Amino acid sequence: MKVIKNLKYSKDHEWVKVEGNKAYIGITDYAQHALGDIVFVELPETDTEISGGDAFAVVESVKAAADVYSPVSGVVLEVNEELLDAPERINEDPYESWIALIELSDPDEVEELMDAVEYEKFCSEED
Amino acid sequence: MKKTPLYEVHIKLGGRMIDFGGWALPVQYTGIIEEHLAVREKAGLFDVSHMGEIIVEGPDAASYIQGIITNDITGLCIGQISYSPMCYHNGGVVDDLLVYKLNDEKFLIIVNASNTDKDYEWMKSNLAGNVLVENVSDKYAQLALQGPESESILQKLANIPLSDIKFYNFRENVNIGGITSIVSRTGYTGEDGFEIYVDSDKAEAMWNLVMEAGKDKGLVPAGLGARDTLRFEAALPLYGHELSPDITPLEVGLEKFVKLEKECDFIGKQALVEQKEKGLKRKLAGFKMIDRGLPRNGYDVEVNGEKIGYVTTGGFSPSLKLNIGLALISAEYAKKGTEIGINIRGKAVRAEVVKKPFYSKKYKK
Numbered sequence: 001m002k003v004i005k006n007l008k009y010s011k012d013h014e015w016v017k018v019e020g021n022k023a024y025i026g027i028t029d030y031a032q033h034a035l036g037d038i039v040f041v042e043l044p045e046t047d048t049e050i051s052g053g054d055a056f057a058v059v060e061s062v063k064a065a066a067d068v069y070s071p072v073s074g075v076v077l078e079v080n081e082e083l084l085d086a087p088e089r090i091n092e093d094p095y096e097s098w099i100a101l102i103e104l105s106d107p108d109e110v111e112e113l114m115d116a117v118e119y120e121k122f123c124s125e126e127d
Numbered sequence: 128m129k130k131t132p133l134y135e136v137h138i139k140l141g142g143r144m145i146d147f148g149g150w151a152l153p154v155q156y157t158g159i160i161e162e163h164l165a166v167r168e169k170a171g172l173f174d175v176s177h178m179g180e181i182i183v184e185g186p187d188a189a190s191y192i193q194g195i196i197t198n199d200i201t202g203l204c205i206g207q208i209s210y211s212p213m214c215y216h217n218g219g220v221v222d223d224l225l226v227y228k229l230n231d232e233k234f235l236i237i238v239n240a241s242n243t244d245k246d247y248e249w250m251k252s253n254l255a256g257n258v259l260v261e262n263v264s265d266k267y268a269q270l271a272l273q274g275p276e277s278e279s280i281l282q283k284l285a286n287i288p289l290s291d292i293k294f295y296n297f298r299e300n301v302n303i304g305g306i307t308s309i310v311s312r313t314g315y316t317g318e319d320g321f322e323i324y325v326d327s328d329k330a331e332a333m334w335n336l337v338m339e340a341g342k343d344k345g346l347v348p349a350g351l352g353a354r355d356t357l358r359f360e361a362a363l364p365l366y367g368h369e370l371s372p373d374i375t376p377l378e379v380g381l382e383k384f385v386k387l388e389k390e391c392d393f394i395g396k397q398a399l400v401e402q403k404e405k406g407l408k409r410k411l412a413g414f415k416m417i418d419r420g421l422p423r424n425g426y427d428v429e430v431n432g433e434k435i436g437y438v439t440t441g442g443f444s445p446s447l448k449l450n451i452g453l454a455l456i457s458a459e460y461a462k463k464g465t466e467i468g469i470n471i472r473g474k475a476v477r478a479e480v481v482k483k484p485f486y487s488k489k490y491k492k
Contacts, residue, residue: 036155039160062352065421
């Protein structure tokens with residue numbers, strides 16, 4: 001399982017990449033592996049306001065549909081439309097395949113998330 | 128969970144084990160899509176040892192079976208196989224099964240794993256004449272070798288020309304690499320292939336022999352996930368989805384296997400005759416998504432905001448690269464070209480009724 005150093009992680013297996021007051025959100029390598037072949041992604045609409053913990057996107061594999069929860073609160077600035085036609089990109093490169101870019105309304109929330117070391121430990125306990 | 132004789136093999140191969148009707152079986156090894164495409168293009172080997180095997184034996188075996196299934200086995204020769212639903216009195220389905228005619232007084236019946244006990248009880252409670260019914264599921268392991276390369280792979284090991292075994296035929300006592308087997312040209316994928324029955328203690332040896340023989344032919348181990356997407360593309364019904372006690376075989380397009388005109392009476396006949404006379408209220412339709420969305424089992428099907436049925440199986444088709452589904456809907460909407468809505472997370476997403484099967488079979492007749 002791949003974990004990237006400078007990202008933050010949620011217990012629902014999302015990653016957050018903070019850039020100033022914005023953050024990219026995606027699902028982790030652990031999550032894509034658990035789901036298997038991803039064949040569909042439902043993206044949120046831009047300008048949607050979301051609270052930390054909200055389900056804001058859906059990722060579906062051949063076998064299952066999984067909600068993606070936003071670990072942070074804010075407004076959806078941009079979505080990764082490439083995933084609509086190439087959902088398998090999440091399997092191939094989960095940390096480059098961001099789902100949404102969020103403008104953070106409460107940057108402190110990020111501090112509550114796990115760092116790479118904590119997340120790796122968390123995953124090893126999940127198995 | 129129950130384990131098949133190949134449990135350790137799956138673990139060694141890195142199979143992702145799930146609970147399938149009480150059985151620990153691999154949903155995939157490397158990936159469902161990869162395994163699916165391997166079966167369509169080359170070959171895949173499945174462990175289907177969880178399937179139930181029931182022997183029916185005695186002077187009245189044939190007439191007894193005739194009375195509990197909807198298909199007609201009068202013309203069935205030794206070495207031939209018949210597919211049939213088995214119904215309740217109300218026409219709902221107990222199970223769908225295969226009848227192998229071993230001799231005039233002995234038949235092997237293959238049933239769905241999770242239905243084995245229920246079927247066995249049902250068959251015992253409807254005994255007629257001089258006949259013995261025995262559940263021999265634990266004695267048999269079953270492997271399914273499926274895909275266009277199946278014959279060339281298995282031929283390396285078999286002591287008879289496999290081209291002699293035609294579709295829905297079988298042979299007993301075939302020597303496969305030194306192991307005595309029942310070999311039938313059957314499957315559940317929409318491809319040519321074989322199902323191989325061996326004693327449970329020979330399962331691992333047989334698995335290894337076949338995998339080795341298929342090494343240079345692109346053979347891969349394939350899991351339940353691919354088995355489901357393969358059968359779904361070929362529009363083969365799955366019990367619990369297209370078949371259930373609340374669905375009759377006529378509603379899901381299996382009239383070919385319901386012989387209302389056969390000489391003897393059979394359980395469910397009256398209800399099915401009545402249903403046919405009155406006309407079907409609902410039918411199984413194939414559909415493909417027009418708009419973006421992945422249909423799944425249980426989703427409502429709607430037209431103008433009103434529910435007209437539900438999705439029995441839906442998902443991504445690895446061969447067609449489309450999102451497709453089967454739905455049991457009001458008969459008036461089941462015509463090809465009709466636009467229907469699939470309720471996905473509260474939104475009606477547009478779909479169109481299309482011809483079944485989605486993927487055409489390439490069986491060796």
